[in-house]
Amino acid sequence: MANSLDTIFAALADPTRRAILSMLLEDDMAVTDVAEPFEISLAAISKHLMILTRAGLIAQEKRGRVKWCKLEPDAMRNASVWMQGFGQFEPVNLDAFERFLETELDSTPE
Amino acid sequence: MANSLDTIFAALADPTRRAILSMLLEDDMAVTDVAEPFEISLAAISKHLMILTRAGLIAQEKRGRVKWCKLEPDAMRNASVWMQGFGQFEPVNLDAFERFLETELDSTPE
DNA sequence: TAGACATTCAACCATTTGGTTGACGATCCC
């Protein structure tokens, strides 16, 4: 049920949720801290996080009264792989390939 | 306006629309032929095609009374590249990387 | 024990979405 392309793509379709994912790229965060930069209510953020969780894009773990959110990249990779099936029509697709390599080399120093 | 991640991911979130894209992977098709395998009305299919077009995922061209639909892979690649930024958290991300290379090498014989 | 804090729940609202049906505008062909 999680990881279905339906729920993954639907989750990614919202800019607030994509922004949350980008924030989690930096570090795991508590719900309140996730909500801080946005102008919508905490309850709304809570719903967004629920949708991301059901899609399998993040995982939430409660420690004490704080619920931590962390990225769960597997779901996104499933969707990414599905999409790559459509790249084969381009002459070469070098563009995406290069950027892929760049982020790969660029961001794994440790 | 087309090619925004919002509209692209929203378009991909519907199983009917993903099925249409897969069909177009085989060949360009007329609207009526796109609709044939589905059990919903032609008008509904027409709406789906409009959404895919606005997202930039397909292009439609009218020749005579027939409107041809063809895949437009650039939009999907934009989304794919965005998503690949999230792969870096995996230990290595070799899985997606390999498949990426495979489809790349596998499908560009000409 | 009493607040204060972190988060969700419940009820509600407006808008969007995916579907329907029927009428309509083009276009092809006899």
Place this chain on the structure above:
DNA sequence: GGGATCGTCAACCAAATGGTTGAATGTCTA
């Protein structure tokens, strides 16, 4: 010209979505 075919438009409908507010739950701490 007239009928069949291709596709969209318009009006409508039910359900889902993204937001709100206020109350409720659970946990930490003074």
